[in-house]
Amino acid sequence: MEPLTEAQQELYDWLVDYIRDNQHSPSIRQMMKAMGLKSPAPIQSRLDHLRKKGYIDWSEGKARTIRILQDIHGIPVYGAIAAGYVSEVYTDEVTRLDLAGLPIKSGDYALKVNGDSMIGAMIQDGDMVIMRPVHDPQSIREGTIVAARIERGETTLKYFHRQGNQVQLKPANQDYPVQEFLASQVDIQGRLVAVWRDSFD
Amino acid sequence: MEPLTEAQQELYDWLVDYIRDNQHSPSIRQMMKAMGLKSPAPIQSRLDHLRKKGYIDWSEGKARTIRILQDIHGIPVYGAIAAGYVSEVYTDEVTRLDLAGLPIKSGDYALKVNGDSMIGAMIQDGDMVIMRPVHDPQSIREGTIVAARIERGETTLKYFHRQGNQVQLKPANQDYPVQEFLASQVDIQGRLVAVWRDSFD
C-alpha cells in the first residue's frame, strides 16, 4: 500500500471512523470543518490522492458516496497452517476474512447446537450454526445439512435426503437413528451455510 | 419491534443490503428505481414509517444519511437446535451473534487449516481458525490449541502441553505423532480462540 502524507492519513483515519460510526460518508464540507479548514479545495486534493493510491473510491458527482476500499470489519488472514507438517504464510497479499459481510446474507440467522448428533460432520455441542432460510424445499440438494422442523414439533439439525415422496433426516452419528417422514410432515427452516465455534476456555 | 407492511419490509431489506455493500445510503431516487416506482413520494412514505417504527434514522435535509438502527453486522440467534431431539426457540429475547465484534479482539488473525491432524478437535481441512497472539508463553494453559512455529520452520496447529522444560505438541489425530521440543525451540504464535467454517457447497 502506497504511503500517505500526514494530512492524507489524518483525513483517512477520520473517514474510516466516521463511516463506521454513521454508516455513510460525510460531505466534503463536513470533512473541511473536521479538519479545521476553510476551503473545500484541500479536501478535494486529499481525496484525489487517497483514491489514486487505492484507499477509497466514490461515485462521481453523487453526494456522500465515498467507500473505504480496505475492509473495515474483517480480520486479516495471514496464511495457511497446520497439519501435514506443511505451512505457508501469505506475505505479500493479505486477504481478509470478513466475518460480517462476505459469506452471510441478510436473513441468515444463527442457532446454538445442543447435543452431538452431528459430530460426524464436525459440528459439536455448543457450536453456533449459521442458517440460511429455504423458501423452496425443492431446491435443497441431496446431503445438505438442514434445520428441519418435524410435524410442528421440535427442530433438529440433520443431513437432508430425498427418497421418492419421503424425506430422510440422517444424523452424523451412529448412535442416533435415521428418521423418515413424508415431505409434507417436515418443514425445512434453513440450510447450513457456516459454523462458528468460540468455546475455547 | 413493530411489524412492517410488505412494501416497507421490501424497502428495508434492500436498504440493509445496499448500505452493507456500499458503506453509504442510497438516494431516494435510487430507491425509487430499485423498487420499480416512478415517484419519490411512496419512498418517503415508507421511510417515514420505518423511522417512526424505529428501524432507521437520518439527518434531516442531508443527502444519503440514512442509518440502520439495528446492528447490521451481527446476525440474530433464534435459539438452540438439534441433536438429542431437544430444541428450544428463543422467542422473546433475540440475542445477536456479532461475528465482527464480540469475541474477536484487535490483533487477532485468521489462518486457513490444511490437513486433518486436528480432526479430533473437530477442526477439519479448509476451516478458518482465528488466533490470538500470545506474548507470554508462560501464560498458556495446558491443553490449549496453539499455532506453534518449530525452529524457525513450519507452523502447525496442535495441543500445547508442558513437560518440565520441554514442550509437547499433540495432534488430535492418532495417525500423527506427538512431537517434543525444548521450550526454546518452539515459538508460540497464537492460541486458538475460534473456528469458522463456511465450506458448505
Add this chain to the structure above:
DNA sequence: ACTCAATCAGAACAAGTGTACTCTCGACTA
C-alpha cells in the same frame, strides 16, 4: 357505504453538494 391508512404519479422548489477554477505559500529536488 363510509372512513382511514398506505400506496402510487407527477411536478416543483430550495438546499445540500461535488466539482472546477484562480490564487498563494512552503518544502523539496534537479
Add this chain to the structure above:
DNA sequence: TAGTCGAGAGTACACTTGTTCTGATTGAGT
C-alpha cells in the same frame, strides 16, 4: 535557481437530492 508537488483560501456553478405539494387508487376495517 527554477520547477514540481502538496497544502490551503476563496469563489462560482450546475447537478444531486430531500422535501413539499396536489391528486388518484387501493384495501382493510367499521
